[in-house]
Each structure stands twice: as structure tokens, then as C-alpha cells.
Amino acid sequence: MERTEISSLGEFGLIDHLTKNIEHQNASTILGVGDDAAVIDHFGKQTVVTTDLLIEGVHFDLMYTPLKHLGYKSVIVNLSDIYAMNAVPTQITIALGISNRFSLEALDEFYEGVYAACNKYGVDLIGGDTASSQKGFIISITAIGEVAPDKFVKRTTAKKGDLLCCSGDLGAAYLGLVFLEREKKIFLESPAVKPDLEGEKYVIGRLLKPEARKDIVEFFETNELMPTSMMDISDGLSSEILHICKDSELGCVLYEEKIPIAEETRSAAFKFELDPTACALSGGEDYELLFTISQEDHDKLVLNEHISVIGYMTEPEKGKKIITKGGSTFDITAQGWNAFSSK
Amino acid sequence: MERTEISSLGEFGLIDHLTKNIEHQNASTILGVGDDAAVIDHFGKQTVVTTDLLIEGVHFDLMYTPLKHLGYKSVIVNLSDIYAMNAVPTQITIALGISNRFSLEALDEFYEGVYAACNKYGVDLIGGDTASSQKGFIISITAIGEVAPDKFVKRTTAKKGDLLCCSGDLGAAYLGLVFLEREKKIFLESPAVKPDLEGEKYVIGRLLKPEARKDIVEFFETNELMPTSMMDISDGLSSEILHICKDSELGCVLYEEKIPIAEETRSAAFKFELDPTACALSGGEDYELLFTISQEDHDKLVLNEHISVIGYMTEPEKGKKIITKGGSTFDITAQGWNAFSSK
Numbered sequence: 001m002e003r004t005e006i007s008s009l010g011e012f013g014l015i016d017h018l019t020k021n022i023e024h025q026n027a028s029t030i031l032g033v034g035d036d037a038a039v040i041d042h043f044g045k046q047t048v049v050t051t052d053l054l055i056e057g058v059h060f061d062l063m064y065t066p067l068k069h070l071g072y073k074s075v076i077v078n079l080s081d082i083y084a085m086n087a088v089p090t091q092i093t094i095a096l097g098i099s100n101r102f103s104l105e106a107l108d109e110f111y112e113g114v115y116a117a118c119n120k121y122g123v124d125l126i127g128g129d130t131a132s133s134q135k136g137f138i139i140s141i142t143a144i145g146e147v148a149p150d151k152f153v154k155r156t157t158a159k160k161g162d163l164l165c166c167s168g169d170l171g172a173a174y175l176g177l178v179f180l181e182r183e184k185k186i187f188l189e190s191p192a193v194k195p196d197l198e199g200e201k202y203v204i205g206r207l208l209k210p211e212a213r214k215d216i217v218e219f220f221e222t223n224e225l226m227p228t229s230m231m232d233i234s235d236g237l238s239s240e241i242l243h244i245c246k247d248s249e250l251g252c253v254l255y256e257e258k259i260p261i262a263e264e265t266r267s268a269a270f271k272f273e274l275d276p277t278a279c280a281l282s283g284g285e286d287y288e289l290l291f292t293i294s295q296e297d298h299d300k301l302v303l304n305e306h307i308s309v310i311g312y313m314t315e316p317e318k319g320k321k322i323i324t325k326g327g328s329t330f331d332i333t334a335q336g337w338n339a340f341s342s343k
Numbered sequence: 344m345e346r347t348e349i350s351s352l353g354e355f356g357l358i359d360h361l362t363k364n365i366e367h368q369n370a371s372t373i374l375g376v377g378d379d380a381a382v383i384d385h386f387g388k389q390t391v392v393t394t395d396l397l398i399e400g401v402h403f404d405l406m407y408t409p410l411k412h413l414g415y416k417s418v419i420v421n422l423s424d425i426y427a428m429n430a431v432p433t434q435i436t437i438a439l440g441i442s443n444r445f446s447l448e449a450l451d452e453f454y455e456g457v458y459a460a461c462n463k464y465g466v467d468l469i470g471g472d473t474a475s476s477q478k479g480f481i482i483s484i485t486a487i488g489e490v491a492p493d494k495f496v497k498r499t500t501a502k503k504g505d506l507l508c509c510s511g512d513l514g515a516a517y518l519g520l521v522f523l524e525r526e527k528k529i530f531l532e533s534p535a536v537k538p539d540l541e542g543e544k545y546v547i548g549r550l551l552k553p554e555a556r557k558d559i560v561e562f563f564e565t566n567e568l569m570p571t572s573m574m575d576i577s578d579g580l581s582s583e584i585l586h587i588c589k590d591s592e593l594g595c596v597l598y599e600e601k602i603p604i605a606e607e608t609r610s611a612a613f614k615f616e617l618d619p620t621a622c623a624l625s626g627g628e629d630y631e632l633l634f635t636i637s638q639e640d641h642d643k644l645v646l647n648e649h650i651s652v653i654g655y656m657t658e659p660e661k662g663k664k665i666i667t668k669g670g671s672t673f674d675i676t677a678q679g680w681n682a683f684s685s686k
Contacts, residue, residue, distance in 0.1 A: 030389060031497065034590075036427035036574050037393035037488070039495050046373060047390050050380035053438035053472045053483055084379035095396035095483055129396045140396055140438055140483035145380070152382050154374065231379050247377070 038126035071113025078143035087147035097138030158248035174283025176207030202264035227291035381469035414456025421486035430490035440481030501591035517626025519550030545607035
């Protein structure tokens with residue numbers, strides 16, 4: 001493999017190299033990469049902004065994360081936050097901290113993933129920063145989107161009696177992580193053993209190359225649906241449901257049997273002797289949408305096979321409850337990912 | 344000193360703690376911290392976006408950088424990029440990577456600086472991310488601003504014959520760095536020696552607590568001035584002049600005697616046996632504005648004592664020249680900071 005040292009290009013040469021093929025897809029992108037700042041005109045719409053920091057060794061492990069997938073996923077996790085506002089992403093900026101362990105070819109691979117996500121979601125890369133890092137790869141992405149004035153959806157506005165819904169299926173990304181962590185351990189102990197990833201393709205794919213639910217926001221638009229509250233599921237279903245309950249000052253009932261879990265996820269959970277429901281509740285990194293919506297919209301909702309009604313919102317006094325398949329009732333507790341817990 | 348572990352609050356408790364006193368100053372801030380994303384409405388104006396990544400050990404040294412100053416400066420370097428577009432900053436997002444070496448009290452100090460800068464410049468903190476870092480403090484800030492449609496100023500649009508101008512004075516921050524690096528070395532060798540910072544207060548202040556040139560952009564507005572090109576001076580005057588020449592496809596003449604250098608900077612340079620002009624040309628971190636403007640505006644410009652005319656733009660064939668005090672002519676070369684050079 002060829003190896004070009006990043007230092008051979010210099011900072012500005014590097015930026016030129018990484019951004020030379022950018023073609024803007026959005027009329028709102030007035031000025032992109034190459035100046036002190038980029039300029040956007042959302043022509044009367046409101047601007048939506050979110051930012052995320054991903055750090056090697058904390059948020060990703062380069063031992064089993066291909067750089068192209070990492071580039072793709074770094075964009076997706078930010079776009080997911082924009083869709084969670086019922087908005088459409090239009091631009092991103094990307095700031096990287098890179099150690100000299102990285103070659104230009106490695107960086108190109110990362111950017112291939114970034115551009116693939118940009119193309120798929122119709123988003124323009126409009127700016128950024130590259131810095132050297134003494135240790136580890138650091139990725140900071142800011143995503144920008146647009147929404148018709150006051151059509152954004154917050155977490156604070158769920159109403160009593162609303163349906164509690166989510167998109168896609170849950171728990172798979174966590175099982176992908178469990179699987180890859182196990183394979184890594186095996187590999188470190190006996191490097192000659194080839195990992196067999198075939199059976200776990202689905203759960204690994206959900207971890208390494210997630211998608212953002214553009215289709216759900218488009219479905220709302222087409223069918224004139226407006227959720228009463230929404231957020232994306234990045235830390236696990238429990239944690240997110242508790243956020244909506246707290247922010248909207250409500251309780252809820254969640255039905256275990258209604259939580260959407262893919263067949264591949266169930267069989268992976270079985271192999272690892274994990275409870276699939278626990279994976280969905282506490283696993284995280286699903287990047288599905290959790291939302292509440294008026295009961296009146298039920299008939300429209302069922303048109304979409306990617307949406308599951310998993311419960312409903314109650315008065316705050318009733319607490320946040322899960323009813324299990326066996327009919328028992330428990331409090332929902334947050335056991336999701338916590339960046340500061342001492343695991 | 345009290346020490347509260349950040350882990351005792353959890354991620355969401357930490358965010359609540361750091362953002363509980365936010366009061367928005369801008370009507371454009373529709374929705375701030377606490378949801379998947381923030382929402383801005385610039386009411387017909389264009390949105391300007393810039394992002395910067397600051398990494399401990401690369402961009403700052405906590406041995407001599409007070410955290411409050413660091414918080415302040417992290418905001419300023421981004422606001423400076425917004426002003427360099429002839430725009431007004433309105434919001435920032437901030438993402439931090441924090442190692443467990445940091446206490447809550449340390450983080451509060453950092454945020455004190457962030458909020459001080461936000462208050463001074465009328466900017467709202469509207470979102471962010473906090474993550475744990477295995478090593479070192481990582482700061483990623485995105486600044487957002489607004490500008491009347493198409494009134495932003497790029498680097499590509501300088502014209503032949505335009506005046507080349509800059510704000511404030513140059514080279515001081517670099518001498519502040521030289522001084523603090525020397526004191527650090529002395530301290531590491533003999534910790535009992537107390538540093539005497541008094542004489543170098545000005546240059547140290549310029550390094551640790553820079554300001555962004557809000558006043559210059561306001562002066563343009565009040566006096567109906569429109570630079571033909573502009574950028575901020577973060578990597579040293581030479582490097583920035585070469586950027587404008589390259590991007591605008593022009594040459595230039597720069598007069599050494601016209602480069603504004605403070606008396607305190609000259610005397611610090613003398614002590615360290617450095618050439619003050621070299622400090623201004625290659626030092627960096629001044630966060631002054633470099634701009635070109637029509638000769639017709641000369642009479643208006645001289646009203647402002649914070650603006651110096653330092654040269655003029657020429658045909659590209661004439662090259663990028665500096666005329667020294669002695670009357671010799673040299674090529675301007677970039678020797679500014681380069682994140683990837685192997686120093």
C-alpha cells in the first residue's frame with residue numbers, strides 16, 4: 001500500500017486535496033470551503049444546528065471500524081439529530097484531529113465515507129478545520145439543516161394520551177458491538193483465528209454503517225403528519241423515553257411486545273445469552289426516531305411499516321412503566337450509555 | 344480547593360449544570376440547548392458558519408493557560424472568523440472532550456470564560472456535546488453569524504490598486520508565547536523561581552486573552568465602507584497576505600515601516616533578540632483583520648486609528664513584495680504556523 005505523509009502537503013494543501021471534488025447540491029449553500037467561514041441562505045426557513053464530538057478509544061475502535069464506515073457514520077449521527085427536529089439536513093462542517101500515524105491514503109478513505117453520506121442525504125460539506133493530534137483520531141462534525149418556520153419538533157411538547165412510536169428496529173447495533181468486541185478479544189489472544197462475521201452481518205452493519213431516518217421525516221411531510229415530540233434513539237430506548245417524559249412532564253406506558261426487534265437481532269442475542277429487550281432498551285446507537293403523535297393520526301401511521309406504536313403517554317403521576325410480555329409492570333430505568341460512567 | 348468529580352453528575356447532569364444560567368440575547372435564537380439540535384431564524388439574513396478544533400498540547404498548554412482565559416479565547420478565535428466575513432456572530436455551539444483529570448470546578452472556570460466572551464460579544468451558546476477523552480482536553484467550537492444578503496466579504500475579490508490594510512497591532516501574541524515558553528522551561532528546571540510577568544503583561548495578554556475586531560466591522564457599517572476582501576490574521580501577516588494574493592490572483596507591495604507593532608512588542612522583541620517585523624509577519628494568533636479596500640475609501644479609513652494602511656495590491660506578475668525600512672525589496676514568504684510541520 002502506498003503511504004503519503006500528510007505533512008508533505010501542509011495544512012492548506014491537505015484541505016485542497018480533501019475538498020477539491022466538492023460539488024454543492026443545495027441552493028442554500030452560498031459559499032463553501034475556502035474562506036474564514038461558509039455562508040448559507042435558507043431563504044426564509046429556519047436554520048437547525050447540531051454538533052457531535054467523536055474520539056478514538058471512546059466512541060470508536062479503529063481495530064474493527066473501517067475508516068470509510070467511520071466517515072459515513074460520523075456524518076449520519078449528526079444528520080439523525082437534524083431529522084429528529086423534523087428538519088432536513090443541508091450542510092455539514094467537519095473538524096479533524098489527526099495523529100501522524102495516519103497517512104493521506106487513510107484520510108482519503110475516511111473522506112470517501114463522509115462524501116458517500118453527503119451524496120446519499122443531499123448534504124454539502126461547507127467547511128472545517130484540520131489539526132494535528134498527539135494521540136488518537138478526533139472527529140467533530142456540525143450539521144446544519146432547515147425547517148419551515150416553527151415546524152420543528154421538540155422534546156417538551158408531548159401530550160397526555162399521545163401514541164408513543166419508534167421507527168425501524170432496535171438493539172441490533174449493541175449486539176454488533178458485543179460481537180466485534182468478542183472477536184477483537186479472540187484476535188488479540190490468537191491472531192491466526194479468522195473471524196466469522198457472516199452470521200452477524202445484520203447487527204454488525206447496524207453498528208458500523210447506520211442510516212438516518214430521512215424517509216420517516218419525508219413520510220410525515222407527505223402525509224401531513226406532525227409528531228407532538230421527537231428525538232433520535234442514540235443512547236437506548238429507555239433513556240430516550242425518560243427524556244421525553246421528563247421534558248414534557250408526563251408519564252408513559254411502554255409494551256415490551258411492541259418494541260420492534262429484528263429476527264437477526266433476536267438470534268444474535270440468543271447466541272450471546274442476552275435479553276433482546278434489554279438490548280433494545282439500553283443498547284444505544286440505533287439512530288432510529290422516537291416520537292409521540294396524536295391518537296387521531298393512528299390510521300395514517302399504520303400505512304408505514306417502518307413505524308411501530310410501542311405505547312402511549314400518561315399523566316406524570318402514573319410514572320414511566322413498561323408492561324412485560326408476561327403482564328408484569330416495571331419502572332423504566334435509564335441504563336443507556338453514559339460517557340462519564342466508570343465502566 | 345473543592346473537587347467535584349464530573350462523573351458524579353452524569354452526562355445530562357453535567358450539561359444541565361453548565362447551561363442552567365443561559366439567557367439568550369438574540370431574537371434569532373429560537374431554540375437553544377436541550378434538544379437534538381438548536382434552531383435559528385436569521386429573518387432574511389444569510390447565515391455564516393465556521394468551526395475550529397483546539398487540542399491540548401497542540402494549540403494550548405495548560406501549564407500557563409488559565410482555564411478561564413482558554414474558554415474566552417476558544418470563543419474569540421471563532422468569532423474572529425465570523426467578523427472576517429463582515430458578519431455579526433450570533434450563536435455558538437461547543438463540544439468538549441474532557442479527561443477525568445478535570446474536576447467540575449475546573450470545567451466551571453473554563454465555562455466562565457466562555458460565557459464572558461458570549462456576553463461581551465452578544466452571542467448565545469445554543470448547543471454542544473460533552474464526551475470523555477482518554478487524554479488531553481479537546482475543544483471544538485462552531486460559531487454562527489448573520490449578514491445582510493450577499494454583503495459578506497470573501498478572500499477572492501481584492502482588486503488591483505486596492506489598499507492593503509490591517510487592524511490593531513501585530514506580533515505581540517507570538518512574543519507572549521516565546522516569553523511563557525521560556526518561563527515554563529525555567530520553572531521546570533527550578534520550581535522555586537517565581538516568574539516576573541509584569542514587564543510582559545501586554546504581550547502575554549495578547550496571547551492568552553485576545554479580542555475579536557467587532558469594532559472594525561461596526562466601523563465599516565457605520566461609515567458605509569465595504570472591504571473588497573478580508574480575512575483574519577491567525578497564522579501571521581505573511582501567510583494571510585499570500586492567501587489573499589493567491590485567492591484574488593494578484594500581487595502586492597507591503598511596506599515594513601507601515602506594519603503596526605506596539606511599543607511593548609518592540610521592547611519584548613528586543614529582550615529576546617528577535618526582529619519585531621519577523622514576529623508580525625510570521626508570529627500568528629493576533630486575531631486582527633487583514634483587508635483590502637478601494638483607494639477611494641482612504642479618507643474614511645484614516646478616521647479610525649485602529650486601522651493601518653500597510654500596502655497595496657498589484658498585478659500578479661509583479662509578485663508579492665515587501666519593501667524594508669532600508670529600501671530593499673524581498674519576496675514575502677509564508678513562515679507562519681503549520682499544524683503539520685515537524686518542528
